[in-house]
Amino acid sequence: MTATKEPPALTPDITSRPIAERHRRSPFPVVDLYRSSVGKKWVMALTGVALMGFVFFHMVGNLKMYLGPVDFNHYAEFLRELLVPILPRTVALWLMRIGLIVAFVLHIHCAYGLTVINRKARPTKYQSPRDYVAVSWAARTMRWSGIIVGLFLLFHLADLTWGIHAVNSEFVRGEAYQNLAYSLDRWPVALLYIIGNLALGFHLYHGTWSLFQTVGSMSPRFNPRHNPIRRGFAAGFAILVAGVNISFPIMVLAGVVG
Amino acid sequence: MNLTLKVWRQEGPDAAGRFETYQANDVKDEMSFLEMLDNVNEALIEDGREPITFDSDCREGICGTCGLMINGQAHGPQKGTATCQLHMRKFTDGETIVIEPWRAAAFPVQKDLMVDRSALDAIIEAGGYISADTGAPRDANEILVPKPAADTAMDAAACIGCGACVAACPNGAGQLFTSAKLAHLNLLPQGQAERWKRTEDMVETMELFFGSCTNYGECQEACPKEIPIDFIALMNRDYLKSKIKNRKLIGQG
Ligand code: SF4
Numbered sequence: 035m036t037a038t039k040e041p042p043a044l045t046p047d048i049t050s051r052p053i054a055e056r057h058r059r060s061p062f063p064v065v066d067l068y069r070s071s072v073g074k075k076w077v078m079a080l081t082g083v084a085l086m087g088f089v090f091f092h093m094v095g096n097l098k099m100y101l102g103p104v105d106f107n108h109y110a111e112f113l114r115e116l117l118v119p120i121l122p123r124t125v126a127l128w129l130m131r132i133g134l135i136v137a138f139v140l141h142i143h144c145a146y147g148l149t150v151i152n153r154k155a156r157p158t159k160y161q162s163p164r165d166y167v168a169v170s171w172a173a174r175t176m177r178w179s180g181i182i183v184g185l186f187l188l189f190h191l192a193d194l195t196w197g198i199h200a201v202n203s204e205f206v207r208g209e210a211y212q213n214l215a216y217s218l219d220r221w222p223v224a225l226l227y228i229i230g231n232l233a234l235g236f237h238l239y240h241g242t243w244s245l246f247q248t249v250g251s252m253s254p255r256f257n258p259r260h261n262p263i264r265r266g267f268a269a270g271f272a273i274l275v276a277g278v279n280i281s282f283p284i285m286v287l288a289g290v291v292g
Numbered sequence: 293m294n295l296t297l298k299v300w301r302q303e304g305p306d307a308a309g310r311f312e313t314y315q316a317n318d319v320k321d322e323m324s325f326l327e328m329l330d331n332v333n334e335a336l337i338e339d340g341r342e343p344i345t346f347d348s349d350c351r352e353g354i355c356g357t358c359g360l361m362i363n364g365q366a367h368g369p370q371k372g373t374a375t376c377q378l379h380m381r382k383f384t385d386g387e388t389i390v391i392e393p394w395r396a397a398a399f400p401v402q403k404d405l406m407v408d409r410s411a412l413d414a415i416i417e418a419g420g421y422i423s424a425d426t427g428a429p430r431d432a433n434e435i436l437v438p439k440p441a442a443d444t445a446m447d448a449a450a451c452i453g454c455g456a457c458v459a460a461c462p463n464g465a466g467q468l469f470t471s472a473k474l475a476h477l478n479l480l481p482q483g484q485a486e487r488w489k490r491t492e493d494m495v496e497t498m499e500l501f502f503g504s505c506t507n508y509g510e511c512q513e514a515c516p517k518e519i520p521i522d523f524i525a526l527m528n529r530d531y532l533k534s535k536i537k538n539r540k541l542i543g544q545g
């Protein structure tokens with residue numbers, strides 16, 4: 035009853051054609067896991083948790099905007115000074131950034147791999163319209179909301195981290211508050227921030243709900259079928275993060291801050 | 293009642309298919325969906341035309357042979373029933389009903405509405421059994437099974453292998469079927485010896501044919517046995533564990 039080197043061979047009775055190759059099992063379970071779609075889902079879920087942590091603390095940190103330039107810039111500086119003098123200045127920040135980049139890359143790579151598998155699994159579409167019962171709009175648009183969030187992220191980095199001149203002509207390194215206030219005061223930019231965060235909200239909603247399923251926390255052993263707490267948490271988390279983030283451009287445009 | 297049917301017709305696995313329109317007249321409320329199709333077929337035969345090919349066997353929802361995409365829903369609009377248990381009272385006079393075969397890479401169309409579901413058999417062959425290579429069976433009441441485990445395993449065992457979960461899934465994923473077959477054995481004491489090998493083998497065989505789960509939940513809505521996606525959660529966890537436990541079992545972990 036022990037592990038074999040590969041999954042069992044298909045008998046001649048099996049007339050459907052496989053869409054993937056049979057692999058010898060790797061001596062390293064991680065390789066097998068990353069190859070399998072169930073394993074890729076684990077990667078999606080775990081990197082998703084890391085990214086959720088990031089967007090949550092990013093949102094909390096940005097709330098300092100309501101306290102004014104001194105507190106906000108102080109917070110920006112604090113991030114660079116994190117763990118000084120244990121580590122040199124900005125090293126802790128860079129370690130976190132590297133972690134995030136790895137999480138992003140894995141998340142996107144797995145999403146791509148899974149999409150390819152799914153396309154192969156249904157080469158001929160239904161020729162008549164489908165009548166979906168369960169699937170939510172947020173779930174069906176995960177790929178799109180993901181792409182929008184990704185593109186928005188690039189814009190956001192160009193705008194406020196790299197300070198690319200074409201995107202943010204008044205950018206001054208280190209003046210986080212002023213840069214942000216200047217940027218969000220331009221309504222097309224504010225609109226982009228709102229759209230990006232709406233997409234983020236939808237993505238977070240299905241992602242948060244989904245990750246519990248993927249890591250198996252809804253096993254029949256604790257059978258809270260269609261767990262309302264999980265739905266509530268997903269909706270609450272998505273609304274909190276997206277809502278607070280969207281409040282920034284709105285408040286700047288309304289002249290409340292800035 | 294009189295109905296218009298738009299039915300997928302396809303001569304063979306490699307032929308191009310198309311929808312054809314038929315009239316179903318004098319349909320009674322209490323007819324099952326398949327009886328209605330039988331009547332249409334009789335009329336076609338009398339006319340000297342080729343009848344519509346579709347699968348069925350038990351016609352009481354226990355064998356998993358039937359299965360049609362009816363108006364965009366696997367097994368039609370009624371929840372918790374197979375196509376053979378769907379009655380015509382669910383439809384109204386004058387309605388147009390669109391009937392398509394299951395569609396997935398793993399389920400190639402053989403003819404008209406009949407598909408090859410042997411990919412599901414491949415998953416069962418990979419581990420959907422308990423080895424009892426010798427001796428007489430033990431007395432059933434000799435093995436104690438906790439009530440909740442027995443109940444949950446029974447829920448999973450209700451799967452009839454119809455493939456509606458795959459048909460309903462936008463990704464053509466076979467997770468609901470595989471997870472039900474796994475949970476059915478993995479939750480019981482008799483299933484423990486082969487639990488980790490079974491999980492690894494069945495999941496990896498599933499992945500040869502089917503798509504991946506995006507947690508849409510369409511499968512559990514389509515399932516005639518109302519198998520919940522909770523079993524997929526259990527499978528996800530057991531698969532990860534199997535990768536570690538199977539190595540431990542041969543002293544390598
Ligand atoms: S899980 Fe449900 S829908 Fe899927 S094969 Fe089994 S009975 Fe059919």
Ligand code: FES
Pocket residue numbers: 347348349350351352353354355356357358359374375376377452
């Ligand atoms: S014919 Fe047996 S389940 Fe429908």
